[in-house]
Amino acid sequence: MKRFTVILVLLTYLLGATDANQLLKVPFMIKHYIKHHQQNPSLSVAGFINMHYINPIIDDDIAQDMQLPFKKHSADNCMISAISMPFQKMEVEAPAIPLPPITFSSLEENDYVFLPMTAIFQPPRVDA
Secondary structure (H helix, E strand, C coil): CCHHHHHHHHHHHHHHCCHHHHHHHHHHHHHHHHHHHHHHHHHHCCHHHHHHHHHCCCCHHHHHHCCCCCCCCCCCHCCCCCCCCCCCCCCCCEEEEEEEECCCCCCCCHHHHHCCCCCCCCCCCCCC
């Protein structure tokens, strides 16, 4: 039951919010192809698509041609709605965070007294 519900919701979304509803017109396209194929038996599927989509020919069945899938786009199938709110000025007051005072030390030779003589990181020395 859960799977059926998911499929139903997905199909409702796809058919309502996208142009996937044009796929429901495929049986009409097949009938229209059969009608053209009966009039001209040498007409292939590629020729039919070329005649109706790539290089459209305006003839006496233009009303039927416009009912084929993906011939015209309808903008009323979109379920997305936009809500516009009027701009309102908003002020945010953040509490001031006290920062600890920053102290800087000088880099003089007597500052390095705390290092043991065997440490790897020692200040540079001049051997005389």
